[in-house]
Amino acid sequence: MTGVPPVIRTPDQRIRVFVSSTLRELAAERAAARAAIERMRLAPVMFELGARPHPPRSLYRAYLDQSDVFVGIYGASYGWVAPGEEVSGLEDEYNLAPRGMPKLVYIKASQTRDERLEQLIGRIRNDDTVAYLSFDTAAQLEEQIAQDLATLFAERFEESQRPPEPDPAASAGSLSARVPVPYTTTIGREDDIDAVRSLLVGGANRTVSLIGPGGVGKSRLAIEIARATEDLFPDGTYFVPLEGVLEPGLLLPTIAYTLGVRDNGEAALEERISRALADRRVLVVLDNFEQIVDAAPVLVRLYTVAPTATFLVTSRIVLRIRGEQVYEVRALPVPPTTGTRERAAASAACVLFVDRARAADPSFALTDENAADVTAICRALEGIPLAIELAAAKARMLTPHGIAQRLGASLPLLTAAVRDLPERHRTMRATIEWSVSLLSPDDRDLFESLGVFATRFTLDAVESLGSGRPWDGRAIDGIAALVDGSLVTQTDVGGRSVYSLLAIVREYALGRLRERGEDGALRMAHADYYTALVHRVAPGLRGSAQAEAVAELGLELPNLRAAIRHLVYTDRLDDAGDFAWSLLIYWWIVGFLAEVRVWMLELLAKEQPITPHTRAVAWFFALWGQMWQNPSEEAVAGLAECVRLFTESGDEDAAAMAVAARATARVQLPDPDLETAEAELQDAFDRLRGLGNGWAEAITEVSLGRLAWLRGGLDDALTHFDHATALAEAGGDLFTLSVAGNQTGRLLLLRGAADAAEEVFRRTLLVSVRLRFEEGVAYGLEGLCGVAALRGDAERAGTLSAAAGTIRHRIGMFDVDAFTVHTALRDRLRTAQPDLLAAGEAHGAQLTPAEAVAYALPAPDRDIAADIVAHW
Structure with missing residues (x-):
């Protein structure tokens, strides 16, 4: 690194700060350190199993390798030295930190201190790569860390003599960044990578399937292939984990979610995916396909609608579809019997x-x-x-x-005990069983209990399952033992430590629970924990905590899906209905309505007694997509039945929302009755106002505005949109603020009011960025394109239009033509200033979403947006 000036990163490449300390002794200080790091808009890396016996050094190294700054916090305790070890985990972390990494060490004042910790501190004082300071309180520590990090980065900035090199993998717009990063070295797969790359060259093979038994390394090989073929797929690579997807009907929603396609029900999901992938040379990796192999024909349909996309599949069984090229993933070669x-x-x-x-x-x-x-x-x-x-x-x-x-x-x-499995499956299962047999009985019970979780889970969630279990009260120590045994892996997501099991290991754990007849009880405990989480977080979706609630639910999404599946599986159908309805706003914002529809249809298919409310919820979700994609009198009648059932169950709030949905369905009919629809929307609005449901009141006001626009009443439409904006602002409802604001801005563009429209679009663009609402971002960029076009700035209009178009293409956006305004304004410049418009379009097509937002906004707003994007 000598002679190479440090690179100053852009906001979307967060600097990672590794925090080392004892865990329980310095809990308050760790919280203070996290707060200081996040204040600086940096990413805390806090390995919650560090500073303990049996430190998994491979994970320390992985975390340290991906970190930029080392922060050590030392109190009175040196930490336990495990049998056979020479140092504690605390000193182990310090020893493993690279010499060239900046190190900030803070020593808490203490009357007594372990002798070995005093020796470690003595080493630190003599280390010329370390800056250290004493402190007394957690509050003092927080301020000191924040100040020291600011000073450190100011010094690094002064040393920087050249602009930063862009890091595509860290860019907010980089698709390849979606491919997981292995935490250990891949060994012995060079020939496989070359062979599969040759199958992918040219795009002749539409699906390449990596086939092999569990544990043979298919997923790891797929990751390495994805990284080794980035040059073949200039429009990006998407990694779609299917491990927690058990219903074939969820394949398309899961692909859409990974692509960033938001399913709001307004167009068929397959059609939106088609639009997102059209004319784009992309690789879509579908990992663990064997669970939903019945959905394989869906890939053949995607061949037609996305002819330039290629699919790389990992599966234990062949898909047997047209266009599939099978590549058998074999075990690693072993030496002859005589081993030198x-x-x-x-x-x-x-x-x-x-x-x-x-x-x-x-x-x-x-x-x-x-x-x-x-x-x-x-x-x-x-x-x-x-x-x-x-x-x-x-x-x-x-x-x-x-x-x-x-x-x-x-x-x-x-292996003799599982003769019904293929040979290598037997060996893998037997190895897992042998590994588990070496655990203590309590840790073995904990391991098997983890089988009910989805792809990742937190320590809090694990502890919630402990009531009455042998490991109750010692989950953290048990998880540590499982990490040491390579049965559980630990990663950092959004600044939190999360844990996971490989698919085949999870299958074994869940199988053991079934054999013991305990899977039902643990599924119920899992569902209860996430139901409580939903009840805690969901109210924030209607108010000022909306962005935070959406982010938290996003981190928990795999287990939210598992929880509702557990509720349906264990016949807690009314609880499943309540769970789904509590998250209506979340499903709507993130576009997960098609997946919820699958669960609700499964619920109805059970033909078991359910309450009127549950039946209404299930039919509401089932009819949502139909009312947009296949509008019919039957859909209107079905939503009327939802109104009746909600009313019968005493949920006037839900009944009013169903009235609004029925009116929306009526507008979609081939021969719409707009007067009746308007009366129903007004009725829903009045009911919701009386009930105090500000969120639904505001979104219904937007629907009234759109209806007035369709009927030609632009003044009335603007009044409705302004009122919806005021309601959303009062309630802190970012989603409706974005939707209403963009509608208002479009009407202002129609009237030629460039300055007023610009103010509205800037505000709504910031709101959409805060909510991570990419449709809203695209609308905001298009609105500002219209503003530039009104002012005759062709180059700026072209840049913003192309940048929005890139987002629109990638997430498969559809619009009602009546509400599209900027295109006509932009196209006037195509005749008047064709060269400038074309130059702008060429520039805009190269921008990432973060860069496009920065381009669109003036300096003060740009800084705010950059601060928000840094946390995406």
Whole structure:
């Protein structure tokens, strides 16, 4: 790094600050550190299992490798030194921090301090790469960290002699950034990557399926292929995890969610995906497809609507569809029976074992003495990567000889017990069972309990399941043991520590729960926790906490999906209906209505007794898409039945919203009755006002404005939009503020009021950015394009139009032509100033969403937007 000036990052590339401290002793100080780091708009990296026995060094290294600054906070405790270890996890983290990384250390005043911590602090004082300071209180620490980080970055800025090089992977507009980043090295797959790349060149193979047993490394190979083929797919790569998707009907909604396509019901989801992928050379990775293989024909339909898209699938079974090219993912090669060190070192399987064993025990090395045992382990595990990793994780406790002996004694018995599985499936399952058998009984029970979670989960969620379980009260220690055993992985999402199990490991855990007859109880406990979370967070969707509620629910989305599935699966159908209805605003904002429809139809198909309210909820969601895509008198009648059922159940609030939906359905009919629709919307509005539902009142006012516009009453429409904006502002409702604001701005453009329209579009653009509402961002850019066109600024109009068009294309947006205003204004300039307009369009087509927002806004608003985008 010597001689290379540091790079000053743009706001969408958040600097990561690794925080090291003991956990419980300094809980208040850790909270203060997080607050200081987030105040600086940086990303805290707080490894909650750090500073403890059995530190998983591979994770420390991964976290430190991805961090930019080290912050150490030391109190009185040195931390426990585990058997066989020389240092505590606290010192381990300090030792592993790269020498070139800036280090800020804070030492809390203490009357007594562990002798070994005093020795560590002495080392720190003599380390010329460390800045350290004493403190007394958590509040004082928070201020000091914030000041020191500001000073550090000011110094780095002064050292910077050139503008930053853009980092596409960190850009808000980079599609390849969606591909997961492996936390460990991929070993022995070079030939596979080259072979699959050759299958993807040219786009002749529409679907390439990586087929192999669980644990063979299909997902990891797909990640590496995605990164190795970025040049073949200039329009990006999307990684779609299907691990928690169990219903074939959810394939399209899940693809849409990953693409950023918002399903608001106004157009068929397949059509919106088609528009999003049209004329774009993209790779879509579909991971863990075997659970929904019945949905494979959907891919064939996508071939037609998205002819330039290519699909890379991982699955345990062949899809058997037209256009599929199968690539068998084999286990890693193992040495011959006689294992010498040289032969072992030439074997990818043995190299993988050594690499993962060294992560568990840095002193581990392949030697003449242990080569035969390492070879025996890899042969017994048939070169299956996950099995090898599970065995290597035991290197902290056992020698290779001890591992080999125990495997030799256990695997034959374990594989014999599962003769109904294919051979390599038996080996993988037996390896998991062997790994789990080494856990304490309490940790084994905890591991099996985790099977009810979706792709990721938090420590709080795990602890909520503990009531009455053997591990109740010691979840954090149990999770630590599972991380050490490579059964659980830990990552950082949105500044929070989250945990996950690989798909095959989760299957095993859930299977064990079923065998014990305990899966139902734990599914219920899981559903209860997330139901409580929804009841806590959902009220914020209607008010000033809307953006925060949307963000929090987004982080929990995999388990929200799992929870509603658990509720339906365990026949808690009324609870499932309440759960879905509580999140109506969330489903609407993020565009998840098609997925909810699948669950509600499944609920109705059970043909079990449900309350009128639950039936109304289920039919409301089922009819939502129909009223937009296939409008009919039957849909209007169905929503009228929802009104009756909601009223019968005493939910006047829901009944009023169903009245508004019925009016909207009436407007979509081939021969719409606009007068009746207006009367119904006004009735719904009056009811909602009387009930104090400000959110629904405001969104109904927007519907009244759109209806007035369709009927030619532009003054009335503007009055409705202004009123909706006032209601949304009063309630802190960002979603309706964005929708109403963009409608107001369009009417102002029609009237030629450029200055007033500009003010409205700037405000709504900022609101949409805050809500992460990409449709609103596109509308705001288009509105400001119209403003520029009114003023005759062709280049700016072209830039904003093309930037909005890129977003519109990517997320498959549709619009009612009557409400599209900027295009006519822009196209007038195509004749008057064609060269300037074309130059602007060429510029705008290259902008990321973050860059487009920065271009669109003046300096004060630009700074606010950049601050918000930094947290996307």
